[in-house]
Amino acid sequence: MKNAWVAELVDARDLKSLGENLCTSSILVPGTKKKIKGFGLLTKTLFLNQSKADNSFMDKIQIIGGRKLRGEVSISGAKNAALPLIASSILVKGKTRFSNVPNLMDIKSIRLLLEDLGATCESQDRYLEVDGSSINKIEAQYDLVRKMRASILVLGPLVARFGHAKVSLPGGCAIGARPVNMHLSGLKALGAAISIEHGYIEAKADRLIGNEIYFDMPTVTGTENLMMAATLAKGTSVLRNAAREPEIVALAEALNLMGARVSGAGSAIITIEGVKNLSSADIKIIPDRIETGTFMVAVAAAGGDVLIKGCEPDHIGGIINKLKATGATIETFTDSIRVIGNTPVQSVDIKTLPYPGFPTDMQAQFMTLMTIADKNSMIHESIFENRFVHANELLRMGADISISSGNIAMVRGVKKLQGAQVMASDLRASASLVIAGLVAEGTTVISRVYHMDRGYEAIENKFSLLGANIERIK
Numbered sequence: 001m002k003n004a005w006v007a008e009l010v011d012a013r014d015l016k017s018l019g020e021n022l023c024t025s026s027i028l029v030p031g032t033k034k035k036i037k038g039f040g041l042l043t044k045t046l047f048l049n050q051s052k053a054d055n056s057f058m059d060k061i062q063i064i065g066g067r068k069l070r071g072e073v074s075i076s077g078a079k080n081a082a083l084p085l086i087a088s089s090i091l092v093k094g095k096t097r098f099s100n101v102p103n104l105m106d107i108k109s110i111r112l113l114l115e116d117l118g119a120t121c122e123s124q125d126r127y128l129e130v131d132g133s134s135i136n137k138i139e140a141q142y143d144l145v146r147k148m149r150a151s152i153l154v155l156g157p158l159v160a161r162f163g164h165a166k167v168s169l170p171g172g173c174a175i176g177a178r179p180v181n182m183h184l185s186g187l188k189a190l191g192a193a194i195s196i197e198h199g200y201i202e203a204k205a206d207r208l209i210g211n212e213i214y215f216d217m218p219t220v221t222g223t224e225n226l227m228m229a230a231t232l233a234k235g236t237s238v239l240r241n242a243a244r245e246p247e248i249v250a251l252a253e254a255l256n257l258m259g260a261r262v263s264g265a266g267s268a269i270i271t272i273e274g275v276k277n278l279s280s281a282d283i284k285i286i287p288d289r290i291e292t293g294t295f296m297v298a299v300a301a302a303g304g305d306v307l308i309k310g311c312e313p314d315h316i317g318g319i320i321n322k323l324k325a326t327g328a329t330i331e332t333f334t335d336s337i338r339v340i341g342n343t344p345v346q347s348v349d350i351k352t353l354p355y356p357g358f359p360t361d362m363q364a365q366f367m368t369l370m371t372i373a374d375k376n377s378m379i380h381e382s383i384f385e386n387r388f389v390h391a392n393e394l395l396r397m398g399a400d401i402s403i404s405s406g407n408i409a410m411v412r413g414v415k416k417l418q419g420a421q422v423m424a425s426d427l428r429a430s431a432s433l434v435i436a437g438l439v440a441e442g443t444t445v446i447s448r449v450y451h452m453d454r455g456y457e458a459i460e461n462k463f464s465l466l467g468a469n470i471e472r473i474k
């Protein structure tokens with residue numbers, strides 16, 4: 001009993017990302033009066049009253065593998081499009097209305113952050129309305145930012161509209177150091193005075209002034225932050241070597257609906273002519289291309305025949321190309337994709353690259369597919385320096401993977417994976433383990449699924465509807 005709860009405590013350290021505080025003391029074993037000394041005490045008696053915090057943090061996903069996937073699945077709105085779009089409502093002294101909003105932990109986090117700034121938010125089903133006219137605070141607190149790195153997206157809009165922003169500096173992350181230096185040098189180029197003190201970034205400018213910004217490498221949220229900031233700057237800004245992801249295009253289109261003048265999004269050069277203010281707009285969140293790719297890889301790995309509905313095939317050319325090379329049958333339609341899994345799965349090498357290259361957010365899922373391929377494959381992660389943590393968990397399921405030089409993995413295909421108890425280390429790692437569980441012989445139990453809840457909406461329900469034997473357990 002004691003060991004089991006000590007093991008859960010290791011999980012509990014990740015609660016920092018859910019905004020819970022740990023202090024060094026003892027813990028109460030849930031359901032008993034026993035204490036274990038020398039480990040963290042959760043300040044909100046979390047184990048005993050999970051509902052006060054996040055009621056899913058201890059959940060696990062259990063999968064009994066071996067079933068083929070059949071039927072239809074609908075794709076939700078894209079997390080990584082929704083986050084900058086919702087942040088952009090700070091630029092508007094009025095209401096911004098969003099539809100097709102995914103029901104995700106990260107969306108709750110950005111909403112909480114906006115409400116803390118004073119914005120009024122109302123939601124119903126997949127609809128969210130943000131009224132930015134009541135914003136009366138320019139500080140994004142550590143307790144809110146540490147839950148989600150993408151909170152940095154409020155920096156550009158706040159300084160652009162209010163001339164002042166104070167945002168907690170996001171720390172490191174499970175997949176890499178992830179600095180924000182390019183966000184800051186870009187804001188400096190627009191005339192903001194930047195200082196970092198006591199863990200907070202402070203940016204000040206009477207009014208930002210348009211300028212040329214050259215990114216050392218394409219940065220997705222960096223491009224988004226600077227694009228938003230430049231909309232209210234005086235004069236024209238040009239972002240060079242900008243990220244080209246579909247989420248950038250979606251943001252540019254939304255900003256233009258609000259009255260901004262952004263052109264070139266989707267190419268490496270984005271031009272923004274500053275305007276005095278932006279106004280209310282209705283914005284529909286684009287489909288999640290990474291959720292789409294995750295279901296595609298799952299079908300290719302587990303076998304079966306699935307129609308993936310409500311997606312945007314044009315956004316996932318890199319994934320389609322690689323999956324076809326593995327032998328999967330893929331038919332694309334206007335807003336849906338049919339995937340048929342075929343055997344043997346053929347080995348294919350991948351290298352992650354900025355869009356339109358193969359996305360780093362699909363690397364973990366693709367690695368799982370390669371574990372059961374016919375030969376060897378090389379997986380090269382070129383975006384983040386520590387994005388192979390899932391490989392160690394896949395090894396526990398019988399995969400044969402060796403990692404050389406930190407960012408290249410050699411995956412030797414095995415005949416089958418075996419169910420095991422495994423642990424998710426980040427959002428996409430959790431998806432790779434779900435796919436492994438669907439393929440494996442026997443039972444897989446995945447812990448730390450709160451990582452998954454940040455970015456996949458009801459994934460177990462969606463797979464269950466496709467015939468998988470998958471459930472969330474406490």
Ligand code: EPU
Nearest residue numbers: 080150178179180181182183218219220221222383384427
């Ligand atoms: N980088 C810097 N300095 C900066 C900014 C980035 O060195 O100022 C580096 C990063 O460390 C990384 C590379 O540039 O090596 C690219 O990072 P990028 O800034 O593009 O990543 P991001 O904007 O922080 C977004 C997604 C990630 C996705 C990456 C890459 C959102 C909210 N997040 O992160 O999504 O992996 O782009 O495509 O859009 C996920 O959804 O699981 C996820 C991690």
